Amino acid sequence: MGADSRRGEREVVKDYVEKHFPEMKSITMEGSESIMDGGDILYFGGSKKEIMVGVSTRTNLNGIAQLQAAFPDYVVTPIEIPPPSRGGQLHLISMTSLCEPGVLSIGTSPAAKEVEKTIREKAVSDIEFFHVPNDWAANAIYLNGFTVHSSKEDYPDTYALFQDRFGDKGLGIENGEFEKVDGSITCRVRPIQYGY
Numbered sequence: 001m002g003a004d005s006r007r008g009e010r011e012v013v014k015d016y017v018e019k020h021f022p023e024m025k026s027i028t029m030e031g032s033e034s035i036m037d038g039g040d041i042l043y044f045g046g047s048k049k050e051i052m053v054g055v056s057t058r059t060n061l062n063g064i065a066q067l068q069a070a071f072p073d074y075v076v077t078p079i080e081i082p083p084p085s086r087g088g089q090l091h092l093i094s095m096t097s098l099c100e101p102g103v104l105s106i107g108t109s110p111a112a113k114e115v116e117k118t119i120r121e122k123a124v125s126d127i128e129f130f131h132v133p134n135d136w137a138a139n140a141i142y143l144n145g146f147t148v149h150s151s152k153e154d155y156p157d158t159y160a161l162f163q164d165r166f167g168d169k170g171l172g173i174e175n176g177e178f179e180k181v182d183g184s185i186t187c188r189v190r191p192i193q194y195g196y
Contacts, residue, residue: 027070029063038064039091039187040081044098047051050075054092057083079118087111089135093183099140099147103128109134113147129136130165132158139184146171148185 010028018026029036040054051071053064055078068076080090081095088111089095095115099105099106104119104127107114111133119127132138137150137158138193151172162170 015166018062019053025064029066031061031062033060034062034066035060036067037091039093039184041067042079042096042098042104044104044123044125044127046125047074048075048103048125050077050123052079052092052119052123054079054081054095056081056088056091058091077122077124079115079122082111087135088104088115089184090182091184093186095135097186098142099130099139099149099162100142102126103130105130105132105138105140105149105162107131107138108133109135111135112138130161134158134178136184137187141186143189145169148189149174150175152183154179189195 001161014026014028017024021178035058035086037058040056040059042052042054044050044052051067052075053067053076055057055061055064061078064076064078079092081092084090089110093173095112096104096106096119106116106129108131116129134157137155140147140149140162147162147166148171149162150158151174153174159172162172173185175183178188
């Protein structure tokens with residue numbers, strides 16, 4: 001947990017996961033100098049088994065090094081994201097998200113373009129980008145063949161682009177109230193894959 005106010009959650013979350021998901025391996029980051037927030041972890045997958053991790057105010061290179069050590073068979077790629085003072089979002093997946101296998105949705109602001117450029121330079125996977133007019137609305141989740149994305153009420157232009165691309169496999173969800181407290185769609189859902 002990268003924010004100081006969330007550091008006490010680590011043990012509570014670990015205890016919950018171990019109790020309710022005993023088959024899932026739990027890994028604890030060591031050292032107070034290592035920080036990481038889940039919102040900075042973008043599992044891209046693919047043949048390279050790539051995990052992109054935002055270097056942000058909530059995640060540092062020490063935390064990313066521990067993630068790489070925990071998953072030695074995966075490619076872990078650090079991606080610098082601009083801070084909010086330069087137009088960036090709080091987390092990597094608030095700026096770009098996996099909207100379908102091999103495809104990242106991303107906005108078109110200068111900060112989003114900077115993130116896209118960094119991903120193109122550093123990532124080892126072949127990536128297609130799906131551009132939408134609003135950075136915040138680029139936040140989406142690919143889940144069981146469906147893409148959960150921003151609603152028509154929240155972002156009509158972006159909703160139309162998602163619907164054009166995904167049709168009945170695109171599911172718009174209202175998120176306006178959560179955005180008021182910096183809550184993105186991916187903040188509300190954490191898919192867990194079994195059988196790994």
